Amino acid sequence: MAGIKSINLDGEEIYLFNSAIYIFESSAGSTLEVDLIVSEVTLRKYQDRESLITEIELEDGRTLSSFMFLKSVPGKLPRLSLFCELDPEESYEGVLRISEDHLDFPDIEAGITLEVIRKVEMPNERITLKLNLPINQVEWLKEQKNKELNQLIKELLEGYMEK
Numbered sequence: 001m002a003g004i005k006s007i008n009l010d011g012e013e014i015y016l017f018n019s020a021i022y023i024f025e026s027s028a029g030s031t032l033e034v035d036l037i038v039s040e041v042t043l044r045k046y047q048d049r050e051s052l053i054t055e056i057e058l059e060d061g062r063t064l065s066s067f068m069f070l071k072s073v074p075g076k077l078p079r080l081s082l083f084c085e086l087d088p089e090e091s092y093e094g095v096l097r098i099s100e101d102h103l104d105f106p107d108i109e110a111g112i113t114l115e116v117i118r119k120v121e122m123p124n125e126r127i128t129l130k131l132n133l134p135i136n137q138v139e140w141l142k143e144q145k146n147k148e149l150n151q152l153i154k155e156l157l158e159g160y161m162e163k
Contacts, residue, residue: 002062002096003019004036004059005058006057007034007036007055009053010052010053015042015121016038017037017116018037019037020096021056022095023097025098025099029085032087032092032095035081035082037079037112038078039117039118040117042078042080043080049070050069052070053068054067066084068082068084069084071083076109076114077113079109
């Protein structure tokens with residue numbers, strides 16, 4: 001069975017936690033489908049795009065290049081699901097085939113947790129806080145640069161969370 005060694009989306013190699021490549025056969029035709037468990041940062045970067053230029057290196061050394069479309073698939077982990085029509089000039093030997101009668105999709109979430117993903121790439125998120133502080137502390141905070149305040153709060157929270 002063919003597996004994915006690496007993948008480039010719009011010319012950028014992305015880190016994969018797990019993946020599956022298969023051909024989905026239905027009465028409407030067959031499509032090449034790729035499911036990827038990625039970091040939250042990667043998901044945010046690509047999730048709103050309609051399509052991507054995709055280059056897939058398979059474990060057996062073959063390369064598949066295609067213009068693929070994104071579709072939304074629910075899951076507990078950050079996931080990109082891509083699909084495209086089959087290219088008659090490509091060889092899909094060894095690629096798993098799934099028919100609409102036997103919906104036995106590979107479970108690419110097995111054995112992976114969000115904690116493991118965040119150890120590789122932790123997303124940052126903007127937050128706005130409303131605080132009620134003594135005026136001297138407010139004045140001091142206003143004099144600080146954002147980068148320094150971010151680092152200060154991060155260190156304070158890390159220390160507090162370790163308790």
